[in-house]
Amino acid sequence: MKTAVGIGAAALVAFASALAFAPRTPPPLAPTSIGAEKLQFNTLAMAGDRLLAAGAMGEILYSDDQGTHWKAAKLSENRQALLVNMAFSADKKTGIVVGHEGWILRTTDAGSTWQEMSFDKQGSEPLMSIAHLPSGDWVATGAFGRAQISKDGGKTWEKLELPAEVEDKHLNRIVGSENGQEWLIVGERGLILKSQDSGRSWQAQPEFYNGSFYNAMPLRSGGWLVYGMRGNVFVQSADGKQWDKSEVPAPVSFFGHAQEKDGTIVLVGQGSMLGLSDDGGKSFKLERAKGRATLTDIALTGQDKGWISSDAGLQPFPPAAKLAPQSSQGANP
Template identity: 75%
Template sequence: MKTAVGIGAAALVAFASALAFAPRTPPPLAPTTIGVERSHFNTVTQVGDRLLAAGALGGILYSDDKGVTWTSAKLSQDRQALLVSIAFAPDKKTGFAVGHEGWMLRTKDAGSTWEEVAFSKENGEPLMSIARLPSGDWISVGAFGRAITSKDNGQTWGPLTLPAEVEDKHMNRIASTEDGKNWLIVGERGLVIKSTDSGETWQIEPEFYNGSFYNAMSTREGGWLIYGMRGNAFVQTAPGEQWIKSTIQAPISFFGHAQEKDGTIVLVGQGSMLGMSKDGGKTFTLQRAKGRATLTDIVLTGPDSGWISSDAGLQPFPPSQAKAAASADQGAKQ
């Protein structure tokens, strides 16, 4: 009896071994997804009907269905450096992404694929913002006074001439009016550089604040709103007018903005806080989106819809939609 059991057990082991090593076609694997509600994103933007988001580890995602699904773009080099800013030409096909270690990428197909233009692991100052001037030239600015320009659609880059007072200050963002005539570059230690001739020449704005500015936007009233750290924001009702400090009830640092059709300005910042202004940026009320993340950017896709990027992923806007979608599993196909 024992012999029979031993023979049976040996046969079972032999069968299992044969099955384990027998050639067979494995079942297809489920698509790998990136949880866009968990990843770190620094920017989200819209180009035509396409949404794009970028951030940590050099990832760029795009969505052609208003954020229902997200797809990873193909990059020629996987540097895993932090990406900060994306901008596109009027053709909505050609665009650039910039970030840390001087990393610059270019796309010619609206963001599906990206080729590396520049990268410097050693002494590569971060590039923080990029924009296309009405002339067709591209400009990019960043840390330690770095400012570059390209006159051949990004093939080659050289120094951008800015006032000497810039020195080694960090420059955080480039902004323009809708017509492209007036431009601002804002940065640390109250740095504001302006151009009133479509970016041909630049002048330093007299200092009115000594802290860091993170972003700027033109207002529908024809002026500017500049904002940054600890709830400091300033409005200029028209070019050349005095800068007036905005009223914000808490020292919230803000990093991104959008403007709704009714004129409401929305700022996004630390602690999942939103700043809402209905008077052109003079006063702001505060709301909270879901979680306690640092909100980095916002894009509006319709009258009552949009997306917010953060260091804890992407979430829908407005906050009521964000709460309703908190359990939704938004994934990015690879």
């Protein structure tokens, strides 16, 4: 009996060994996805008809069919650092994206491939905004008053001197008017710097608010809208004088914006909230997009449709099912 059991066990071992080393065709792999609906994205940009998104872990994706399909861009260095803001020049081929650790990447093929121009291996203040000036220079701004300028198309960078009022304040965004004549840098503790000579010189504006501004947008009327933390939105008319506080029904922080063809201003912010204004930014109503994410940016790809980036991935705009305008209790800032 013991002999039979032993022979049977040996046969099983031999069969298992033969099976383990026998050639076989592996099963097909499950379809893979870049996961654009789940990754954290901080910035969206248009390069002609191409839509690009960048964010956490150094991810840069692009889509040539208005967001239906996405491809991963090729980076010369994979630093896995957070990317914060992206911009393109008028040729729609040359672009710069900036992020943490002073990371600067440059593309000359509309975002298919990117080459590293700068990275601080020892760590430093993050860069949070990038802009292309009418002169051809590039300007990057960031935390603790960091500001840099490139005069050779983004290849090399040097310190940009700004007014003393900057001190160590975070410089959250640099934005230009449609004609490129007037520019704003907005930041921490109510800081607004204005240039009226296409970015060649900057002047600090009188303070009227002591909180942080996260972004700004030029108005079609010729004025400006600035916005930031806890629902603080302000409008300045084309005469460049006083700033008037907008009506916002809840203290929602906003981070990105777009403007539809009919003039409707769309702000995106925390708690998946959208701020909508049809009176030039004087007042806003609130609606909620999908989920409860922090919405970071919005880009329109055509016919008032586009995409919203967030810390929970990308989602189409307008949302598939809009809820009724939110009350201050429903905003959940």
